[in-house]
Amino acid sequence: MIIQSLLDTDLYKFTMMQVVLHQYPAAQVEYRFRCRTPGVDLAPLVGRIREELRGLCSLRFTEEELAYLGSLRFIDSDFVDFLGLFQLNAKYVTVEPSAKGNGEIEIVIAGPWLHTIMFEVPLLAIVNELYYRATCPGLDLDEGRARLRAKIELLRDTRGYESARIADYGTRRRFSQAWHEEMLRVMKRDLGAQLAGTSNVWLAMRLGLVPIGSMAHEYLQAFQSLGPRLRDSQTAALEAWAREYRGDLGIALSDVYGLDAFLRDFDMYFCKLFDGARHDSGDPIVWGDRVLAHYEANRVDPRTKTLVFSDSLDIPRVMELHRHFAGRCLLSFGVGTNLTNDVGPEPINIVIKMTRCNGQPVAKLSDSPGKSMGTEDPDYVAYLRRVFEMPAQNAGNTAPP
Structure with missing residues (x-):
């Protein structure tokens, strides 16, 4: 199993999750996966990704891990208590080959923000590691x-x-x-x-x-x-x-x-x-x-x-x-x-980004071409750009998920 601990993720997932627990526990969200590197065939990995997802959803925080989180000055005791009961649920995630039949895959995460926020980082790590196991097995490091x-x-x-x-x-x-x-x-x-x-x-x-x-x-x-x-x-x-x-x-x-x-x-x-x-x-x-x-x-x-x-x-x-x-x-x-990921093979650029919150489209409008992401709704993106007075040259930078 690739992910062996629910702590095997970025700290900001916990810091954001604590805000969600205390202030927005009822928020509903959607995330979508995208591979920004063209021509990458991920479709053969779908079955293995699902297996790893089931393994991820079997994990619970150990007492040692909870004690460690509780030792961080900014983590509240009630959040640690919540995490003691926490478990990821695969019902919030779908993993399918793209209907386009081009080797791309579709990963959609949808459900309560409080119960889905922890999927992004481990799922990306799973996809990445499975890809390199498949494309360069036994690589000399x-x-x-x-x-x-x-x-x-x-x-x-x-x-x-x-x-x-x-x-x-x-x-x-x-x-x-x-x-x-x-x-x-x-x-x-x-x-x-x-x-x-x-x-x-x-x-x-x-x-x-x-x-x-x-x-x-x-x-x-x-x-x-x-x-x-x-x-x-x-x-x-x-x-x-x-x-x-x-x-x-x-x-x-x-x-x-x-x-x-x-x-x-x-x-x-x-x-x-x-x-x-x-x-x-x-x-x-x-x-x-x-x-x-x-x-x-x-x-x-x-x-x-x-x-x-x-x-x-x-x-x-x-x-x-x-x-x-x-x-x-x-x-x-x-x-x-x-x-x-600088060991020889070319890295692939994969992301999972939030695309909706409480049924409404959301998006990121980046200062770098190709890094914007969010909803597929062009009307919403145009409205967002007007509201925040984004310059015209950024108009084409928001890529669909």
């Missing part, structure tokens, strides 16, 4: 080990980057669970303090690393339905987060409606309340310069705030960004696929 060693040496041994710290964000697109763990063990040993932690809660617990994460795109997307009105949905999401965590876990995600809309909503109150912001699409240098200027315009010292970069990073890109922003703010770098 020496190439991956050599690449990892070169990355570690580049970051560790280049003068001037001693303060550059990276975290692992790669659970969903990892080559395999075994490689993920081996990679983190090597990085912990050889990078020392330059390894800030991992988004994977299970491996953080087992390896004594810091679990890292706050909110994901689905959280802000859901407020297109949950918020008081569409134009105020981003503000409502940030307010709900502040109610839940009272200043903790203060990294705001900035790219659900593009940077312009984010900065319009991220006023002086939020600038002071949140610890920083996370970049996940668009030019990171342009983004960072604008966010730091925004802090200054709101009379906030940017040197006290954290910029988190997490969009398709590799070590040279981390070093470039560190060189540009060091001394101007606090910095954090989340590296995903380039760490967990």
Whole structure:
């Protein structure tokens, strides 16, 4: 069984789930799978995915795992009690070959947000690992080990980057669970303090690393339905987060409606309340310069705030960004696929994104071509773009699920 623990997922699933439990327990959602890499034949894997799904739905949190979650300062005891009773249910998930007959597959997750939020990351990890088992069985990982060693040496041994710290964000697109763990063990040993932690809660617990994460795109997307009105949905999401965590876990995600809309909503109150912001699409240098200027315009010292970069990073890109922003703010770098799936074969780009909440379409309108995702309803996407004053060149960027 690929997934052996319900902790084998990203921390932000737990932090968002706690908000859902306390504030939106009745919300109903839908998620859909998409492979962004063309020409990938996943249809032969459908039966194996279903088997792994059944295994995933047999798991329960152990007492050791619950105690670990309870030790995290931002996790409430009633949420831990809830998780003690929690179990994923396969009735909320359908896995089918695409009706197009082109090798694509359709994975749809639909049901209560509280009971479906934990499917995304393990299902993606399952699809990814099954794909590489099928396409490169018995792969010698020496190439991956050599690449990892070169990355570690580049970051560790280049003068001037001693303060550059990276975290692992790669659970969903990892080559395999075994490689993920081996990679983190090597990085912990050889990078020392330059390894800030991992988004994977299970491996953080087992390896004594810091679990890292706050909110994901689905959280802000859901407020297109949950918020008081569409134009105020981003503000409502940030307010709900502040109610839940009272200043903790203060990294705001900035790219659900593009940077312009984010900065319009991220006023002086939020600038002071949140610890920083996370970049996940668009030019990171342009983004960072604008966010730091925004802090200054709101009379906030940017040197006290954290910029988190997490969009398709590799070590040279981390070093470039560190060189540009060091001394101007606090910095954090989340590296995903380039760490967990750089062993030789080309990585595939797969996602599961929320497409509906409470029966209403929801979407993400990205600053990067190809990263937008959500509903297939073009009228809703056009309306969303008008409401958030998205520039015309983004009109074609929203891909159907």
